[in-house]
Amino acid sequence: MNDDLIDLLWKGLLETLYMVFWSSLFALVMGIILGVTLVVTEKGGIYPAPAVNKAIGTIINGVRSLPLIILIVLLLPLSRLIVGTTLGPTAAIVSLSIGAAPFLSRIIENSLKEVSAGKIEAAISVGATPFTIIFRVLIPEALPALVRGITIGIIGIMEFSAVAGAIGAGGLGSLAIRFGYQRFREDVLISTVILIILLVQIFQWSGDSIAKSIVKKRYKFE
């Protein structure tokens, strides 16, 4: 192992973590807002609004049907507008957040839908407001499923970031392509792949552990 390999990997790793962290955060905020809105506004939901539901659903499906690479290209002007450039990890955060938000919305929607209608009705029957039901019933009851879903979402963003690397986003993905593919540096290629695999494992393991500890607390026999 030579020094330049370590330097390259370290820089790539930091860039990837930077992109994944901020993209996940923004995508999660958008995903939770949209996912909760979808569940709440659906027919028979706690605040039915079919028009809103339909509109959000259509936009989400539209964005999701675009291949990621095309979405990134489409969003380049927006990146320029927000962060002043179309290159580098910060620019990629814009595309990655928007690209991942619809995916996360659906994951969150599905997790929330698992909460039985009966529990919601019990809350309605004691006079709870929709706001209380969302934050005190819906989200806490769905928490293990939410954590699992969000883990899948973050790993997805990690994969997205590697794709974005191909068109100048930086990070491990871009390392693999610039050095491993274009300059035949097999050592870079292989170490990058190992690093990515390790990262995914760590994310998955962390998510699973959190979900498991919640489940264990609620569903254990003494």
Place this chain on the structure above:
Amino acid sequence: MIHIQHLNKSYKTAAGSIPVLQDINLHISKGDIFGIIGFSGAGKSTLIRCLNRLEEPDSGTIRIAGKVITELEEKELRQARQKIGMIFQQFNLLDAKTVYQNVAFPLEVAGYRKAFIREQVRAMLDLVQLSDKEDVYPFQLSGGQKQRVGIARALVNQPDLLLSDEATSALDPQTTYSILELLKEINRQLKLTIVLITHELDVLQHVCNNMAVLEKGRIVETGSVDKFFLYPQSDTAKRFVHIIDHYREKRNVWEGAGAGI
């Protein structure tokens, strides 16, 4: 206590509008334990869910404790619901909350202080004999214990009325009996009006004073429980009580013939 007048409700499905409740008129007195019996699909759940507007009636009026429930705005309705407790066949406890937190939930919704909540929840858990289960999650409880938590949650905010939709149908006979005893006890202690839905004669006979028979969305018979068993009028009532008559006749035959069982 409860006045229902000309209540109608239908469900809109792909096949069109299906009437589920038709011109329901009912009067339930304060302090009564009132049973509503009927076969599956008769509209019992729909009727009881109209009382706290978990279902919206199409037309008609419902008055509970002087309030016209059917005319309330969202916010008033939420306040009215705080004074109408409900228990369910599937208990519907929150898995994420302990027994204490489940029972405290209605009081938190109503915006009471922590100290007051603690006092009320403790008293309620004492009443349903679950004081030792305060910090346990519902998953660890038996069906009967879960329903006791459900009852505590329904009563903690001191409602005027308790609605029970087949609350004992998921329980074995012995547990059913103990839950029914608890309801009777509460009715006596708290002077609480209870409307109870069931398809089991046992339940009706054990706790109810007055009752109504629901048949295909219409009330076909109403009066005291004794009258129902002694002089069933409607088809539904006759079909329910028929088995009892069957054995009464058999007994007469046996006794007439001087035979023992």
